[in-house]
Amino acid sequence: MIRVLFCGEREADWLLLQTSLYGTNSIAPHFHLSWEPSLEGARRALLRNDSDVYLVDEGLGGGQGIELLSLLPSSITTPILLLSAGGVSLPEETLAIQAGAADVLLRDEVSPRQLRKAVVHALARASVAKRSTDIPCGVVPQGLLQQRLENALSRERLTRAKVALLAILVDHLQGSLERLTSAIAERLLSCSREVDTVCYTQAGQFLVLLEGLTHDAQADIQADRLLLALQAPLSLQGEELLPRVCIGIAVAPEDGETPTELIRSVEEALRNAQREGGRSARHALGPLNEKAQRRWLLRRALEGALERGEFSLHYQPQVELRNERVVGAEALLRWRSAQLGPVSPAEFIPLLEATNQIETIGLWVLHEACTQGRIWQDAGCPIKIGVNASAKQLTSPDFGPACEQILRQTGFSPELLGLEITEGLLLEGSSHVRELLNKLRSLGVSISIDDFGTGYASLSYIKRFPMDVIKIDKEFVRGVPLDVENAAITSAILALGHSLGLRVVAEGVEHDSELEFLRSLGCTAAQGFYYAKPMPCGEFESWVRSRN
Numbered sequence: 001m002i003r004v005l006f007c008g009e010r011e012a013d014w015l016l017l018q019t020s021l022y023g024t025n026s027i028a029p030h031f032h033l034s035w036e037p038s039l040e041g042a043r044r045a046l047l048r049n050d051s052d053v054y055l056v057d058e059g060l061g062g063g064q065g066i067e068l069l070s071l072l073p074s075s076i077t078t079p080i081l082l083l084s085a086g087g088v089s090l091p092e093e094t095l096a097i098q099a100g101a102a103d104v105l106l107r108d109e110v111s112p113r114q115l116r117k118a119v120v121h122a123l124a125r126a127s128v129a130k131r132s133t134d135i136p137c138g139v140v141p142q143g144l145l146q147q148r149l150e151n152a153l154s155r156e157r158l159t160r161a162k163v164a165l166l167a168i169l170v171d172h173l174q175g176s177l178e179r180l181t182s183a184i185a186e187r188l189l190s191c192s193r194e195v196d197t198v199c200y201t202q203a204g205q206f207l208v209l210l211e212g213l214t215h216d217a218q219a220d221i222q223a224d225r226l227l228l229a230l231q232a233p234l235s236l237q238g239e240e241l242l243p244r245v246c247i248g249i250a251v252a253p254e255d256g257e258t259p260t261e262l263i264r265s266v267e268e269a270l271r272n273a274q275r276e277g278g279r280s281a282r283h284a285l286g287p288l289n290e291k292a293q294r295r296w297l298l299r300r301a302l303e304g305a306l307e308r309g310e311f312s313l314h315y316q317p318q319v320e321l322r323n324e325r326v327v328g329a330e331a332l333l334r335w336r337s338a339q340l341g342p343v344s345p346a347e348f349i350p351l352l353e354a355t356n357q358i359e360t361i362g363l364w365v366l367h368e369a370c371t372q373g374r375i376w377q378d379a380g381c382p383i384k385i386g387v388n389a390s391a392k393q394l395t396s397p398d399f400g401p402a403c404e405q406i407l408r409q410t411g412f413s414p415e416l417l418g419l420e421i422t423e424g425l426l427l428e429g430s431s432h433v434r435e436l437l438n439k440l441r442s443l444g445v446s447i448s449i450d451d452f453g454t455g456y457a458s459l460s461y462i463k464r465f466p467m468d469v470i471k472i473d474k475e476f477v478r479g480v481p482l483d484v485e486n487a488a489i490t491s492a493i494l495a496l497g498h499s500l501g502l503r504v505v506a507e508g509v510e511h512d513s514e515l516e517f518l519r520s521l522g523c524t525a526a527q528g529f530y531y532a533k534p535m536p537c538g539e540f541e542s543w544v545r546s547r548n
């Protein structure tokens with residue numbers, strides 16, 4: 001059975017068309033004709049893509065039937081037959097075909113036989129067009145993508161892995177679009193990860209579903225990679241082709257929570273990219289997508305930020321609780337973007353990690369901190385400096401040798417350097433990380449577990465990984481001892497640390513009462529606004545001087 005949807009205002013037309021299509025065969029008809037009277041309803045029905053052929057009356061929405069065609073994303077491959085009241089000129093008909101109509105029929109003159117034939121032929125042409133492009137296997141049909149998208153979105157709600165959709169439109173200046181399309185499909189497959197789904201929707205257009213992303217920015221990164229790979233010149237049977245590529249990006253849930261919403265966003269993003277012209281990747285615009293826009297801006301602003309000298313380090317003192325002496329400082333990265341002003345580390349550190357820039361910038365931080373540490377050391381005021389290291393850095397084979405080199409170059413005493421590693425990293429930690437930590441410890445560097453207690457997992461890694469210091473996350477310090485739950489967690493962590501012979505440093509201490517509680521439980525040192533906020537180097541020096 002062929003499912004046909006009539007999009008037109010008048011019920012009488014629908015009934016007439018039904019009679020024409022069903023003919024005498026109304027008991028077991030070859031066709032099923034449903035009806036949608038409003039323009040918006042028709043648009044939504046077409047996006048749902050649940051009919052085989054659409055019959056769109058030009059009178060729909062007060063003469064906007066043809067406009068409906070321009071509202072539709074180019075991924076709609078279902079044939080659309082336009083019904084005209086009569087008297088269409090050739091230029092008008094051409095316009096309708098260019099806008100995407102498969103054919104124009106005269107509503108009041110077309111015979112039942114002509115109508116049935118037109119529907120069947122339009123359907124046949126569409127399926128031949130789909131088949132004639134030589135799309136490599138590995139590229140899935142749209143129905144399958146839709147299904148995978150649905151599954152991915154329901155999984156996303158359970159796990160924290162992100163889902164994104166890319167819409168890719170490939171165009172070229174000359175040559176055969178069909179051959180270009182299959183070559184592009186090959187490139188897409190070779191640049192995609194195994195978990196990604198590549199789908200061909202229609203001439204030159206693809207949808208790519210990205211799953212299991214750990215950060216939103218990974219969608220941008222993958223889009224950039226594809227953009228770069230797809231627009232490289234192609235040589236096809238002696239023909240030199242220069243593909244023009246536009247990519248739209250939509251990330252769940254910001255750009256949509258359901259497959260329909262996400263597809264709508266990505267189509268809109270693609271149209272934005274097309275408007276910008278040529279080789280571009282753009283996010284969907286709109287109120288839902290402010291986060292995505294912000295991410296995009298930040299990524300652009302981060303490019304070259306190090307070279308422009310936009311980064312600096314602030315130092316936050318750590319105070320030994322038994323004698324109130326300043327024993328150390330944590331070096332915290334600060335970014336003042338020329339375009340965006342100061343940006344919080346909570347916002348830019350994950351982006352640096354997702355874009356792999358953290359490796360370079362992390363080494364800059366280490367170098368900067370060790371250089372400063374050496375100056376304090378030479379001034380007879382040695383201060384232990386804690387430097388944060390992210391997972392990406394520690395898993396890189398270059399990190400260990402680079403650390404040694406920086407220590408050698410700056411002459412900073414390794415005993416004064418501490419590396420702060422977040423608990424999450426150790427949970428997924430490999431033997432490489434363990435070896436690296438052992439090596440660094442053998443040089444004298446100490447290892448701290450940062451944000452302790454937020455990793456929510458088995459504590460067995462404590463035995464497996466070499467460490468010296470546990471830093472209690474500020475979340476658990478907040479409000480102790482009045483907050484009885486936090487007080488219980490904090491005292492448990494302190495007891496654990498002591499029994500393992502580790503130093504325990506409390507983070508985020510803001511109040512006297514918190515400090516007293518920590519002191520009474522034998523906490524080694526504390527850091528927090530109670531003593532001082534992280535400060536630029538000069539301010540930190542004056543602060544230390546005034547305390548002593």
Ligand code: C2E
Pocket residue numbers: 316331332333334344345346349358362365388389390420450451474507508509510527528529530534
């Ligand atoms: P972290 O290592 O746990 O750093 C402690 C954070 O707590 C800092 O936030 C600090 O400003 C803040 N803090 C200190 N005392 C208090 C307090 O009394 N109350 C409250 N509410 N907050 C306090 P910041 O500077 O925004 O850094 C956030 C995170 O960014 C850091 O958490 C660290 O994970 C990361 N980060 C900072 N610099 C670097 C870096 O150079 N490399 C890497 N990989 N990560 C860094």
Ligand code: MG
Pocket residue numbers: 330388420450
């Ligand atoms: Mg830290």
Ligand code: MG
Pocket residue numbers: 450451471473474507
């Ligand atoms: Mg911390």
